[in-house]
Amino acid sequence: MLDAFGHPQSALVLGGTSDIATALLGALVADRCRTVVLAGRDDGRLRAAAARLADAGATSVETVTFDATRPEDADRVVARCLAAAGGQVDLAVMAVGRLDQPRRDGLDPADVAAVATVNFAWPAAALASLAGHLCEQGQGRIVVLSSVAGVRVRPANFPYGAAKRGIDAFALALADEVAGSGVSVHVVRPGFVHSKMTAGRRAAPFAVTPAEVAEAVRRGIERDERIIWVPGFLRWVFVGMRLLPPALWRRLPA
Amino acid sequence: MSSGEGGRPLAEIIELPDAQARSEANLRGPARVPRPTARRRRPTACQPASTRVLSGWGRTAPSVATVVRPADGRQVLELLARASEPSDGTPGSGSHPSQLAPAGRIIARGLGRSYGDAAQRAGGLVVDTSALxxxxxxxxxxxxxxxxxxxxxxxxxxxxxxxxWFVPVTPGTRHVTVGGAVAADVHGKNHHLEGSFCSHVAEIALATPTGMHVVGPDGAPEEAALFWATAGGMGLTGVVVSATVRLVPVETSWMLVDTERFDDLDTLMATMEASDDRYRYSVAWVDCSARRGPLGRSVLTRGDHAPRAALGTGRRGRRAVALASPSGLRVPLPAPSRLVNSHIVRAFNEAWFRRAPRHQTAALQPLDAFFYPLDGLGDWNLLYGRAGFVQYQFAVGPDGGELVRRAIQSTTEAGAPSSLAVLKRFGPSDPGPLSFPIAGWTLALDFPVGPPGLPGVLDRLDEMVAEAGGRVYLAKDARLRPELLGAMYPRAAELLAARLSVDPTLSLGSDLSRRLGLDDLGRPGDDDPGPGGGLAGA
Incomplete structure (x- = not known):
């Protein structure tokens, strides 16, 4: 169950080997989370992450593999994950996502399709399934890792940004949909995060570490914040960004 | 109970609104986001069931349950029988997560004054006892x-x-039900001499999945065991349908009160140790927000019911047993989140301290002003705003004075000073295995949710309390870790044994029992990896 501060005793992470997910779970297990389900693509890495969490004090850690390019399976994957958690879960984290390929000339339609599927179609289907299960259990929190890339989509990575914008909007609408059902949805909008996903890319200003994102998410859940910006002042930076005329926006350094 | 009767759907036992009947049906189908309907409506006699968001008085950790309002004990029994059936489901749907959910689907709820999650059951059935x-x-x-x-x-x-006549034991509010007073085995300002509520209960009628049990402390051993397990058992043994309470005689509705002000905690505690036993009722208020001066300036009020002779023959004498009508003052809405901030708390505490006389003896005070100072303002919990608040109350032995001091100090240092602190001495423990009091001290602290250091400092406090052989009060808890429950309540297994004797499938359960693992303690197969074990890495 969630306690008075929204701290979970059980957590499910879809995209369980992402650096942000790893940092968040580390903090949750150090607190009072004892049941963890990690779902992801790579079985070996999932098992390694599960072993670390078990060492850190989790009493039940299960892993589930899935393929995020197949949104039609999302409902079944979610059901499997919940079963692995013992039927119920206090906190579900949606951390599925990938960046688009760096491009030299033109867009690759196949890559655009894959990015849209992995960042939007699969997470949206899974969130719909999760919300249904959590509403039925009468309590729960859903955290969706979005990105500032979706707040105003930049030319540099717009297939990714556009898909993130989609899942961000979907999650916020879902938050309204489930209001009053005992379930809440929190959207996390980090800036540039130093992680596996962004390795080799040039860091944007105000870059943060996965641990900082994890701490912000924990505080955001505690305070029941609907949108969690990391770092917090990006909220105000993007008020300005949204107002920039397109001619200036295009010229911003990538 | 005939087993055939247990198979009836809820809608046949108690009339359900259509929407509810549909969502009942949905429980067996694929999960869907329901359109929430009429969540805030209080169930009425003709339309008794609805889905509602429930939380404790602290307004934290809300969860949604179906609320039913049975009209009598028979209907309570039917609800329990239905809830205790194994969740068979339809063939082929055995993998549906809701069917793997842990046991514990039904719990009683009175006026909702437990601070935490004791009277709610996420996704389950909550029995509103207001018609009993x-x-x-x-x-x-x-x-x-x-x-x-x-x-x-x-x-x-x-x-x-x-x-x-007056109630034998009363907590700091009169807005608790008798069922809740039994389930939490509540204590009052007279605990040091007269024990907690259930020590003044002659008999209860307890509805369980295996039928109605009328039990009392003087019955056969197994009946007495069930009675005491229910005393402080947080509603987990069954639904109390009625109780026979032993009232105490009073001559008036007035109190004769001695008030003393102290500038520090040590003098207060020494005074309480030396002379509390001369007073039937005793309680101290401690200021945790003062910035200067020694820790723990405080006001100690002690007294007893005033005899008729003390009133004289004036207006008071004529209205010897009058009780003031409720003030009608209410907090209308959750306050903006920063209303109960440190400045307001400090000003309030300052005023409270200065209002109290330095030393006053045998002052006449109306009974409700003495026992229920907070009841004058309805829904005062809304002052803490949307995020709510937690109350932290622990009991510790007579040598626990240092822990009392450290609790006040550590929370203040963590940037989360308690807005209200109440200190009292407890008499000997009561017989219930989960009854809270321990002879010694008890301190209750109120904290608005919000300061980042609060959760951690309370976790550390839990450890100190457990180490000192103390415990936290479950009726107020919303955040204890399950790992510490066994140390705080070493007799918790007795509760489980009593539950299993009347509720073999453990169909009674609350968010609290699940959070604290009260439903698993000592159960066979505890080390079972669980139903998800085979799915790892599938």
């Missing part, structure tokens, strides 16, 4: 009265006081 409101005649010799579990102490006091 019978008030029996008072036996003029012994003061025994049989009342329905949904009767509030307020109604019981209004019933009894004009006839010269």
């Amino acid at each position: 409101d019978s008030l029996g005649p008072i036996d003029p010799d012994r003061g025994l009265v049989e009342v329905g579990s949904g009767v509030g102490l307020d109604a019981l006091i209004r019933h009894a006081l004009p006839k010269g």
